[in-house]
Amino acid sequence: MQQLSFQLFTHPFPLTFSVLRRQVLTFICYTALFLLTVLSLSVLCADEGMWLFESNSVTAQVKEKYGFNMTDDWMEHIFKSSTRFGRSGSASFVSPNGLIMTNHHVGAAQLQMHSTPENDMLKNGFYAKTLSDEIPCKGLECIVMDSVKDITDELEKITTGLQPEAAAKARREAISKIEQEEANKSNLHCEVVTLFQGGKYHLYRYKKYTDIRLVWAPEQDIAAFGGDPDNYEYPRYCVDCSFFRAYENDKPAQIQHYLKWATNGVKENELVFVSGFPGTTNRAFTRSHLEFQRDFYFPERLARLYRREVVYSAFAERSLENKRRIAHDLDAVKNYRKRAIGQLDALQTPSLWKSNEEAKESAHSRFHGDAMALPCFRLSEFYINYCYFETGEAFNSQTFRLARQLVRLALEKEKPNAERLREYRDGNIDSIKRSILNDSPIYEDVEILKLTDSLSMLFEYGNGGERQNPNSAKPIFPRNIEWSTMFSKNSPKELATKLVSGSKLRDVAERRKLLDGGFTAINASDDPMIKFVLQYDSLARKYRKLYEEQFEAPMTEIYANLAKKRFQKYGDKIYPDATFTLRISFGVVKGYEEAGKYIKPVTNIAGMFDRAESMKFKEPFNLPQSWLDNKNKLDPKTRFNLVTTNDIIGGNSGSPLINTKGEVVGLVFDGNIYSLSNNFIYTETQSRCVAVHVDVIIESLKKIYNAKRLIEELGIKN
């Protein structure tokens, strides 16, 4: 049995999972006052928190609120049944033979990769009738947590006395070294994770499974039924589920900790847990940082997303081929836009800023005039330059991205490894090269469209430096002096057309030539996009340097200091912001009010057919033929999707929804529109986690997909 090891503060000895939790409990007893912070404003009254498994606070709250005792064994079982799936999702083991359950949308890239012109697996779904039919997914990995070590003090020693920027550099280097050493020592995958904005640094050790095979996936049309229109909405009807299997030595991995399948599903008001890997939250943001997000970051981002969505949609509407070419870009923009509107709406809601009357006073005094106010204010004046030039938002195109990578790779490789831009250090070069040589088609018209729109946005921002303030000699926009000639001869559309149509970078052979030719080839190139990137590269680098030195580093430092103080005061009464590491959250199955109407927590198959019919089965409300053919076999009352009060965020996709017995009752795949505020603050009123109910998975496996082997493995009676 693998033991969870953890070093708490300066204790030199490893602690088992249960010893650890007792230690924390003892520590917590010293903090006499239970002070609320914005981070845990409503800790006692709401189902808030993405808790570290070692936290005693979560067990205490669940005990007090729901009377359930999360024993050490129960916790360990859940902990070890959970796995991080690939680069973006969560999953769980659901059989002793390495069967893994995750979302369809988390596994979709694999389906796409294994599709052929004859068999579009996204469209048709997949079922391996026998073990030997399971499809190996090259490059896909799953990791399971083995142990954790606190290295905060170790890093602190290294950075003491250094200026923020130098400290950040020293810390980055030390972290790389520790990860490497620990990996060599343990033969495990090792990652150092920053918790509490630098208040804590933990070294996570993971067991890694590298032979993952595809077992079952339904058709995309039922997995993502309702598409973008129903994304983040509820009621919902998605079988967003797929099964994979971990192998070791070419045989199904033998797994000690896996989640059994609940036989009776889950009922309204029942206590449930989500164990998974939430990606990123920003709940420790100070008031002024939140204001920056509300008044600057999101409005700017949304303005960009709005125009892109309109421009892409208008292009798509002109021909079916256009629609096909822009589909992926358009879907992505729609998803980002919906998320950004939800988050901005949360930030514009006064009650969310003062959600707890009791905490109002303290929150106010803590956040008013906070240390972040000045950098945030200055950042709002600077950010667009960074974002347009260095992040490349003003040059939105594959052609620019490829040219930038080619140019920078050539320039950076001339330097010693340690002095290069992070993403061009030796460890990352292979992935940069893969990205450059990826031969997905690049369409000239789409490229011109995207680049024209983003260049036009840049023109609007800086108007080519032509306009003069008639009151003085000072130009109205002094910031653009360095690129004032960009539009002096060409309109955005003309420039985009020249840069894209004149470039040969759409041809992968041309890219390979420039890649192999290195610095000399880049310098000699007369490709207009390469020349364009070279012309503005020093400007982009200048903005990046300014950003890193004047904002990133000092802001990290401020947050680390705030976090240390907070951590010293509250210990594990507070949870760290999400960092794509394993967390547990608790909640209940519960409906909510929306526009004066009560939304019931659980949907059923009948509701799904009603929804499809109300939309005349038009895309994205069309159903796979298998569901239409077998409609009469299905029990219309079968529970389909459900909502719970669990505190989740992106990255939690694919997490199991677990009952008190430690059984799977559902599969988390989304949050409703109100849950988008979870980035900043959790509120129980309307924020909901959305999951697939196990019943619809069982019903469809039985009656539509005839997946007998899978049903038996899950231990479901046929």
Next chain:
Amino acid sequence: MQQLSFQLFTHPFPLTFSVLRRQVLTFICYTALFLLTVLSLSVLCADEGMWLFESNSVTAQVKEKYGFNMTDDWMEHIFKSSTRFGRSGSASFVSPNGLIMTNHHVGAAQLQMHSTPENDMLKNGFYAKTLSDEIPCKGLECIVMDSVKDITDELEKITTGLQPEAAAKARREAISKIEQEEANKSNLHCEVVTLFQGGKYHLYRYKKYTDIRLVWAPEQDIAAFGGDPDNYEYPRYCVDCSFFRAYENDKPAQIQHYLKWATNGVKENELVFVSGFPGTTNRAFTRSHLEFQRDFYFPERLARLYRREVVYSAFAERSLENKRRIAHDLDAVKNYRKRAIGQLDALQTPSLWKSNEEAKESAHSRFHGDAMALPCFRLSEFYINYCYFETGEAFNSQTFRLARQLVRLALEKEKPNAERLREYRDGNIDSIKRSILNDSPIYEDVEILKLTDSLSMLFEYGNGGERQNPNSAKPIFPRNIEWSTMFSKNSPKELATKLVSGSKLRDVAERRKLLDGGFTAINASDDPMIKFVLQYDSLARKYRKLYEEQFEAPMTEIYANLAKKRFQKYGDKIYPDATFTLRISFGVVKGYEEAGKYIKPVTNIAGMFDRAESMKFKEPFNLPQSWLDNKNKLDPKTRFNLVTTNDIIGGNSGSPLINTKGEVVGLVFDGNIYSLSNNFIYTETQSRCVAVHVDVIIESLKKIYNAKRLIEELGIKN
């Protein structure tokens, strides 16, 4: 025979049409130098200009360039065959019995109005088999120009020595009086038109036809084939045509001047004329005013349109009922957006600013540091306040609009007529009341959607006054102090929901009650939207006053002065900006280059079927059943739509396209995307007028609609 009367400058005697033109010619001879202005940069080399019929310059140019002599008789015939159709379009008489040809989209409101649940005339089209089947269109009017009088001097006497604002007021009052007096005297419809930005004021006298009946219209699906995706695009395939008839004394009006139908259509490179009522152009804008449009007006407007289009589209995608409810708003936004992108693209194109090398120097010196620079610079800092509060862009909803009208009508009626806001003076009150009592359905969800988005935009702009500049006590956005409490308790969505759901204004009976109750009822009302409007009305009025006093009045004055100088120098060598009065433009049938490809000028029926098929006949590329049923009867080579170099703009829709014989060869219904720059500048390279070719009208009247009576009346051989 009606004579065109015109008073030139101070000549007291009326001039006939031909005398007038000779007078102008004489005057022109005095201007020795033919100097180019931006307004007529390329007058000699391009088919530019929306010319007054009395201009000698247009006849001279056509003579020189195309060798065609536009005789006085020819001009008069065209002039008197042209008519302004309703409130937004152009049209022409095409038979001696009062038959009028215009666009389907110009007459669409009439089709909608006369539809019943049993017969959707937009969908099914309409054909009156006999005279008695023709449908009277209540409220629809057509006007034909009778005569013109120059009243510039008369007005100048009145305003001499007054400050800009006082002058504007005196001018407005004098114009009202003149229009009234002239109408009483002549029994004609009289309108004073500002030409050359106030350089000239002309009194137009019109004969008015008030009994207009619907004769024929095709199905909307073929009239607007391609919908928004193909709007402003080419190649194109629309039968955007309908026929009406003017009646007098319940009998078809007997018309002396009407256009005959060309029997052989029109060929590539053939000389053609457009006679119609172009709405508005801004070609006299100075450089700094154009910069304001480019760097401020259009970016701000587009940002609003982008977000609305996205928000409306996302709402539409959620259900078919949503789609139906928002369809009209969404269509309008898409059209505005496409137009604004085209115009901004033109303004961002350097070559359009200096399209003629020769004129560069003079244009530059004339426009650099022009008198508009300061007001434009200050306007860019002020404009949003005016636009959000007074124009109401921040409160985008019918509920707000209705509450605003009810509140202002009540407040304004307490004042003497002359002191009221323009739109609430006695002459306008009936139309305000009609607008308030219009009982089109208003949907609560659509209202909340629209108001939420626009309030959120306001929040982004001013962020509720909460954020402080940490460098000083000064708030970052001092401008919003007066409404800083708007969002202190409610988010935009919460506020929108309260204002809309709590309001009874969606009920027309409630509106009538408040309308009848006047000032007392408004003041006593506890309707949340009425109270909201009252609360911010003085702020909105303040912005309006500032706008009118500090910008509108002085800018009008500056333009009037510039225009006077220019007019004195160039006389009728230049044409006035479009003002929805009758103009003539010349050009040829001609293709153009787009993205390196040559676009042929004329499409045909085969191309239309190809386009429909390439889009799988999906909306808006679906065809009416009549076209599908009769496809085999149609000659696939029949000419469908065509493009010409004529200089046109919105308002020209429905204008006849006329050959040198004075015959109809087409029907103008659109401009291509490049023609959108016509607002500011005309360039012949790509800007094209788009028209329906007469051939497709004839072919479909014959073979699809069996409109024998109509074909005979048009004098077409069957």
